[in-house]
Amino acid sequence: MKFKVFVAILLSGLLSSVTFAAIDEGIEYKLISPAQPTITQNKIEVVELFWYGCPHCYYFEPELKKWLAKKPDNVVFYRVPAIFNASWALHARAFYTAKSLGLFDQGRTAFHEAFFDAIHKNNKRLNDKESIQAFFAGFNVSAEDFNNTFDSFAVNTKVNRAAALSKRYQVEGVPTIIVNGKYRTDGPMAGGRKGIIKVLDFLIKKETKK
DSSP states (O other): OHHHHHHHHHHHHHHHHHHHHTOOBTTTBEEOSSOOOOSOSSSEEEEEEEOTTOHHHHHHHHHHHHHHHTOOTTEEEEEEEOOSSHHHHHHHHHHHHHHHTTTTGGGOOHHHHHHHHHHHTSOOOOOSHHHHHHHHHTTTOOHHHHHHHHTOHHHHHHHHHHHHHHHHTTOOSSSEEEETTTEEEEHHHHTSHHHHHHHHHHHHHHHHTO
16 A cells, blocks of 8 residues: 555656646746846745736636635735736726725735626626726725826826836736746746646746745
């Protein structure tokens, strides 16, 4: 019995090595050059770049949520809305407005999931300030608070930073995952949503060993 257990453990390790050996720079992930600075210095930083209007991002959310529930303790995770045009910038502004109003406090993601659902499940066209304001009203945000925040200097600054990061991270599409400001992977490179998680775990282990 002990021999069988040992063989099972050995085979498991070999299969894990084979799986990770199949992940190659330039194919499943790319180097970001130059590497970008991270916010947290003592942990591995994982950033997801997304757009609320992207169906791939919407369907990636359940995979990401499962990963977040068991992510390693040495990893810190951030969401950054990618910005390539005015409509993406509008949704980025909604995201940072929600964060500024405390709708993401204490790890809450109800707003984030509801905004995705409104577009992709309920076919709502959240493509202007008025419709987005109406959506915020469903979270008990007054028109005054919404307007003061949506057009605020703080939100403008964060939107501009997100646009700059989208370029500096060399993002080609969403969802894109960035690890420690050094590595970038996405669906086409990784082979789909589950592939992104597989490559993410590989890159985290790669950085943990350093």
